[in-house]
Amino acid sequence: MEKNFSIGDAVSFGWNAMKTNLGFFIPTVLIFWVAGAIPGGIQSMSAYMSSTAAAIWSIIFGIASFVVSVFINIAQANVGLKFVSGETADFPDLVDKYPKFLDVLVGMILYGLIVLAGFILLIIPGIYWAIRYQFFTYLIIDQDLGPVDAIKRSGQLTRGVWWHMFGLWWTILGINILGFLACCVGMLFAVPVILVTNAYVYRTLLAATPVETQAPPQLPPQPAEPGTPQQ
Numbered sequence: 001m002e003k004n005f006s007i008g009d010a011v012s013f014g015w016n017a018m019k020t021n022l023g024f025f026i027p028t029v030l031i032f033w034v035a036g037a038i039p040g041g042i043q044s045m046s047a048y049m050s051s052t053a054a055a056i057w058s059i060i061f062g063i064a065s066f067v068v069s070v071f072i073n074i075a076q077a078n079v080g081l082k083f084v085s086g087e088t089a090d091f092p093d094l095v096d097k098y099p100k101f102l103d104v105l106v107g108m109i110l111y112g113l114i115v116l117a118g119f120i121l122l123i124i125p126g127i128y129w130a131i132r133y134q135f136f137t138y139l140i141i142d143q144d145l146g147p148v149d150a151i152k153r154s155g156q157l158t159r160g161v162w163w164h165m166f167g168l169w170w171t172i173l174g175i176n177i178l179g180f181l182a183c184c185v186g187m188l189f190a191v192p193v194i195l196v197t198n199a200y201v202y203r204t205l206l207a208a209t210p211v212e213t214q215a216p217p218q219l220p221p222q223p224a225e226p227g228t229p230q231q
Contacts, residue, residue, distance in 0.1 A: 003160055003161055003205060003208040003209055004161060004164065004208070005161070005164065005200075005201050005204040005205065007164070007167055007168050007171055009200075010168070010197045010200045010201050010204070011171060011175075011193065011197050013084070013196060013197065013200045014192070014193040014194065014195075014196035014197035014200065015193050017083045017192065017193075017196045018189055018192040018193050018196065021083075021088065021089070021192075024088075024089060024090065024091070025188075025189075025191075025192040026188050027091075028075075028079070028091070028094065028192075029187070029188050029191045029192065030188075031094070032072050032075070032076070032191070035068050035071070035072060036065070036068055036069065036072060038068070039061045039062075039064040039065035039068055067105075069108075070101060070104055070105050070108060071098065071101070073104060073108065073137055074097050074098060074100060074101065074104050074137065074141065075093070075094040075095070075097075076195045077097075077137045077138050077141050077195075077199070078093050078094075078096070078097045078141055079093055079094070079195060079196075080138075080195045080196050080198060080199025080200075080202075081138065081141065081142055081199050081203075083196050083199065084196065084199045084200050084202075084203045085203075097141050100140055100141055103140045103146060103147050103150075104137055104140055104141075104147070106147040107136045107137065107140060107147035107150055107151065108137075110147055110148070110151060111133055111134075111136055111151060114129050114133060114151070115129055115130045115133075117129075118130070128162070131158065131162060131165045131166060131169060132154065132155050132158045132159075132162065132165075133151045133154045133155055133158075134154065134158075134198075135150075135153075135154040135157055135158070135202045135205075136150040136151045136153075136154050137150075138198075138199065138202045139153050139154060142202075142206075143206075153211075156209055156211075156212055157202070157205040157206060157209050158205065159209075161205065165201075168197075168201060172194050172197065172198075175190050175193060175194055176190055176194070178190065179191070
């Protein structure tokens with residue numbers, strides 16, 4: 001099977017899923033926004049504390065903000081997978097994959113370190129690796145992989161289609177910009193399109209990419225026992 005996908009088909013699928021499920025997506029996006037804003041909002045209040053207390057609370061709420069982002073990442077991936085599986089997502093789907101929290105947390109840390117290393121190496125490797133390994137959350141949830149195996153498998157899925165993925169990245173950036181230009185209200189519609197589009201591309205590449213397995217190591221021939229005739 002040819003490993004490729006249509007950006008137009010992916011975005012169209014996401015658009016149609018958003019249009020027919022606004023009653024689910026609008027409150028879901030609002031939940032994401034509120035959940036993400038709470039730690040940052042409380043963190044901003046630390047500016048009125050002493051410098052030592054402010055530093056401590058800033059660290060605490062910085063960690064809390066990252067933890068919330070892990071939960072949101074899990075929920076977004078699970079919702080997208082529901083729609084590309086031909087199902088209709090519901091609000092329990094925002095929380096039912098949270099047992100994968102630790103794996104996704106480790107995956108996000110590893111992914112962030114890989115991308116950071118790439119940006120240190122003159123930016124371009126960071127963009128390259130960010131695109132290559134972006135599907136690790138889907139693989140943890142959908143294929144029950146560990147974080148390291150999920151990152152490796154994501155690299156397999158995107159091998160040979162990096163430029164096509166780069167085009168998708170620009171398309172998603174354009175959708176985000178249009179959402180912000182519409183007084184930010186447009187993000188209520190842009191976010192669902194993007195999360196379903198990403199899930200669609202992931203599933204398309206997964207179906208076209210066989211699992212790479214390593215051949216078992218070849219053992220050296222065993223010496224014949226004394227008195228055994230040679231073949």
